[in-house]
Structure formats: C-alpha cells, structure tokens
Amino acid sequence: xxxxxDHGRLNAEPSRDARAPEPEPALGQADGVATCxxxxxxxxxxxxxxxxxxxxxxxxxxxxxxxxxxxxRTSSFIPGARFGPDVTRMAAxxxxxxxxxxxxxxxxxxxxxxxxxxxxxxxATAPLELxxxxxxxxxxxxxxxxxxxxxxxxxxxxxxxxxxxxxxxxVIQYDAHSDLRQDFMGERVCHATAMARVLDTIPxxxxxxxxxxxxxxxxxxxxPNLFPFEVLAPVERVRAAIGTxxxxxxxxxxxxDPGVMPDVQTPQPGGCSYRDLALSLAGLAGLAIVGCDxxxxxxxxxxxxxxxxxxxxxxxxxCLLLTHTV
Ligand SMILES: [Mn+2]
Numbered sequence: 001x002x003x004x005x006d007h008g009r010l011n012a013e014p015s016r017d018a019r020a021p022e023p024e025p026a027l028g029q030a031d032g033v034a035t036c037x038x039x040x041x042x043x044x045x046x047x048x049x050x051x052x053x054x055x056x057x058x059x060x061x062x063x064x065x066x067x068x069x070x071x072x073r074t075s076s077f078i079p080g081a082r083f084g085p086d087v088t089r090m091a092a093x094x095x096x097x098x099x100x101x102x103x104x105x106x107x108x109x110x111x112x113x114x115x116x117x118x119x120x121x122x123x124a125t126a127p128l129e130l131x132x133x134x135x136x137x138x139x140x141x142x143x144x145x146x147x148x149x150x151x152x153x154x155x156x157x158x159x160x161x162x163x164x165x166x167x168x169x170x171v172i173q174y175d176a177h178s179d180l181r182q183d184f185m186g187e188r189v190c191h192a193t194a195m196a197r198v199l200d201t202i203p204x205x206x207x208x209x210x211x212x213x214x215x216x217x218x219x220x221x222x223x224p225n226l227f228p229f230e231v232l233a234p235v236e237r238v239r240a241a242i243g244t245x246x247x248x249x250x251x252x253x254x255x256x257d258p259g260v261m262p263d264v265q266t267p268q269p270g271g272c273s274y275r276d277l278a279l280s281l282a283g284l285a286g287l288a289i290v291g292c293d294x295x296x297x298x299x300x301x302x303x304x305x306x307x308x309x310x311x312x313x314x315x316x317x318x319c320l321l322l323t324h325t326v
Pocket of ligand 1: 175176177255266
C-alpha cells in the first residue's frame, strides 16, 4: 500500500486539518442507534481529536470500531495503563498499513475510532457497565469491537456482553499470567482475576490460554486448555478445538518478553518474541472472531516509544484479524 515518505499515513487520506473541522458526535448520536456512552477526546489531542490514522470511517459504516478503555484502577505494581490507548494511537502514525504476517492491508478496511471511555473516579462496577454498554453498541451496529486498554479488568465485561447473544462463545487469551485467582488483595474484579471472571460467563473448556508463565498455583499448569510459554505451537490444536464456534481474542501485551515489550504493568521474564506472537495471531485467521482487545499497555513515557510502536502494530494485526475471518 502506498504511503507518504517516512510517514505511515495513507496518500489518499485527508490532512488532519481537513479531516476534523469539528468534533465527531459520540457513537450513536446521529443515526438512530441509542447511545448511553460517555466518551471523551484523547487528552493528548491539542490540535484536534486524535484517532488512529487509518480509522477514517464513521461509526455507521465501520466494520471495526476501536474503543479506548483506559481503565487503571487496580494496578498492583506499575500504574499508568490509562495512557495506553493514547500512546498506541500516537505510535500508529509510523506503522505501515500492510501486514507481512497476515498479508493484508488495513487501508481498505472501514475502521472507526470512537475515542476513549471516560472512567471518572472508577469504582469496581461502574466501569464494567460502561464497557458493556460500549460493546453492546458496537454489536448493535454490526461492527466488531477492538478495545484498547487499560488494565485486563475490561475483558470479562466485554465477554459477558458478547455472550448474551453468543451462548457458545470461546475465548483465546494471550498473556504472561493465568489471571485465574478468585480474588487478589481483596478485589474480586481486578487485573489479576480477569480470567476467573471470564469463567463466571463461559465454561473452563472454552477458555484457551497461550504463553502463560506466571501461575498462582501449580495445578493451573496442567489445565488441558492452558499452554505454558508457547504461543505458536498450540495454534492448530486451539483452532481444531474451537472449530466454527465464535471466539473472542484477548491479547495482554505482557505475553511478549519484557525485553521486547517493557511498557507493561506487570513484567514477567521468559516471554515470546514479537514474530511468534504476530504469526500466532495470523494463524487464527479463518476462525469466527467476534471481537478483540489489547490490554495492559503501560507507557513509561508520553512520547511514542518502541513499546508504543509494538502496541500500535498489534492493533493493526487485530483489526485485520477481525475483518479476515469467517
Ligand atoms: Mn498479564
């Protein structure tokens, strides 16, 4: 796909000035889909509302709706995931539209960036209601949602909303951590219990865990659908087990080795390479993927760092995966 010089923007794309003469309406304001969302412009946008450069479609036309979910309430180690969506947007400006892993180009795909959900002084349950509402609205539009976090706590609310209309929903989790604790430091709803809360919605045999290398107890290692350390080798087994059932993909970016991706809330040594992860995601193409998230992006700087670039390219991979599935 054509690009402009050393900058990842598409030739055909209008300039920032031409593209955003006034703020876009919130999801659902103009086209008959009821909206109950509170969205806010990205805090880093001082020229206009920042958006992924390839996200030029309206909410009405989009096949993929990106929603920033900067939840940063329960960090038990390194806080800062609330800035994840915005640095990912910034770094996307330098990412090519063509994926050499999936061999598809994102420039022809209708993507809408809805901005960030606003979690003002979040309590344990209020953000979950907002997350469920956003997910429900994406579904109502017939689009697939890519949620960008934010801490992993967002995932169970998304899965629960999707499962309302997809009773045989499966989940694929890429993560360093099993996230299977029932509670952690007194919290049932937190980043360390994300998959335990997912299992409040779906049965254990529909959750597939890849790349895990941090466990709360030894028995987790022998779970039949948990694949320690590996992200590429299990792909065929996971595909065969899921078959034609709908599947949600949750990508905790700390599945990568912290030498590759240090900008996470809870770094864990011994992770996978970027190439293995990208090829593993590409290997999911053809599954009935109904939604994705990219979570635990926790920048150390508000400049678009290498970690932010990693997140931005994975956002491209997830958008492509959502649109090249059955
Ligand atoms: Mn994790």
